[in-house]
Amino acid sequence: MGRGLLSGKVAVVTGAASGIGAAVVERFLREGARVIAVDLTDQSPGRPDLLVIKGDVADAETWRRIADTARAEFGRLDVLHSNASMVVRTPAHELLEADWDRQLSVNLKATYLAVNACVGLLREDRGAIVLSSSVHALVGVPGHPAYAAAKGGLVSLGRQLAVEYGPEVRVNTVLPGPILTPAWDGIGEEDRLRSVAATAAARFGRPDEVAAAVTFLSCAESSYITGASLVVDGGWTAVKDSA
Numbered sequence: 001m002g003r004g005l006l007s008g009k010v011a012v013v014t015g016a017a018s019g020i021g022a023a024v025v026e027r028f029l030r031e032g033a034r035v036i037a038v039d040l041t042d043q044s045p046g047r048p049d050l051l052v053i054k055g056d057v058a059d060a061e062t063w064r065r066i067a068d069t070a071r072a073e074f075g076r077l078d079v080l081h082s083n084a085s086m087v088v089r090t091p092a093h094e095l096l097e098a099d100w101d102r103q104l105s106v107n108l109k110a111t112y113l114a115v116n117a118c119v120g121l122l123r124e125d126r127g128a129i130v131l132s133s134s135v136h137a138l139v140g141v142p143g144h145p146a147y148a149a150a151k152g153g154l155v156s157l158g159r160q161l162a163v164e165y166g167p168e169v170r171v172n173t174v175l176p177g178p179i180l181t182p183a184w185d186g187i188g189e190e191d192r193l194r195s196v197a198a199t200a201a202a203r204f205g206r207p208d209e210v211a212a213a214v215t216f217l218s219c220a221e222s223s224y225i226t227g228a229s230l231v232v233d234g235g236w237t238a239v240k241d242s243a
Contacts, residue, residue, distance in 0.1 A: 005219040007032030010074040012066055012118070014057050014110070015084035017041040019181030020132065023207035024081055024214050025050070031215060033079065036069060038062070057084045058105035063117035070121055077121035079218045082111045083132040087183075092145040100146045107150035111157060115165075123168040130217045131158045131173040135233050138175065151175075155229050162227030170226040172217045177233020180204040200235025 011028050015021035016037035025037050034049045043052040051073060055062030070077040086106045088099040111131055122129065136144055137152040158173035165171065178195040184204075196203055213232045216222050231237060 004031030005215060009033045009078035010070060010076050011079035012036045013081045013083060014038045017043050020207045020210045021083045023211040027211040027215050034074060038066060057110035060113050063113045067117040076125050077118055078125050078127045080114055080118055080129045081214055082114050084110055087147040089143040091143055103146035104150050108153045119165060126168050128218045129169060129171040130214050133173050133175045135175050135177045135237050138237055159227045166226055172225060173229045174213050175229055175231045176210050177236035178204050179207055179210055181207055198236055198239050200239055205234050
C-alpha cells in the first residue's frame with residue numbers, strides 16, 4: 001500500500017464510467033484507495049483494487065448490493081462519492097412527469113438511498129461523504145427545472161446530513177461548473193464558446209480538477225470541513241457582463 005491521501009481507505013463512486021466519476025475513480029486509486037465503481041454502463045475492473053457494480057442508483061436494491069459488497073470484500077467503507085447524474089433539457093411546461101421523476105430520483109433520491117444503506121459502515125470508520133451538485137443549484141439556466149431542483153436539494157441535503165451524522169461522518173458538496181465531459185458531446189460550438197467566455201478562467205474545467213476537490217474533501221486534509229459547499233467552476237458563477 002502506498003502513502004497516498006487515501007491509503008488504506010475504501011471508497012464508493014457512482015456515475016463512475018465516464019466524466020467526473022471516472023476521474024474521481026482514477027484519482028482515488030492513485031491515492032491508495034480501493035474503489036467500488038458503480039454505473040449503469042458496463043465497466044472493466046482490470047485491477048485488484050477496483051470492483052465494479054452495474055446498477056441503477058435510484059434503486060434501493062443497488063445500494064444494498066453496494067453496502068454488502070463493501071462489508072464482504074473489504075470490511076469497511078470510508079468514502080462515499082454520490083456523483084451519478086442525468087438531465088433532460090426541457091422547460092417545465094413541456095417536461096413529462098416521468099422525466100421529472102427520473103431526474104429527481106437519479107440526482108437527489110439516490111443520495112438518500114446511499115445514506116440509508118451505507119451510513120452504518122461510514123460511521124464505523126468515521127468516513128466522509130461528498131455529493132456532486134452543480135452550479136445549477138445557484139444560477140437559473142433555461143431548460144433545467146428538474147435538474148436545478150435536484151441539484152439545489154443536494155446542497156441542502158448535504159448540510160442536513162453533516163448535522164445528522166457528525167461528528168462520525170463528514171459530509172460536503174461540490175458544485176461543478178462547465179466541465180468538459182461527455183455531457184457536452186451534443187452541445188454546439190457556439191454554446192461551448194459562450195460558456196467558456198462566461199468563466200473568469202476563460203476555459204472549460206477538466207474532470208480531474210473536480211476530482212482533486214473531491215479527493216481533498218474525502219481525505220484527512222479536510223478534517224475540519226463539513227456541511228460545506230465548494231464551487232468548482234472557473235469563476236462561472238462570479239462573472240457578470242452587466243451592471
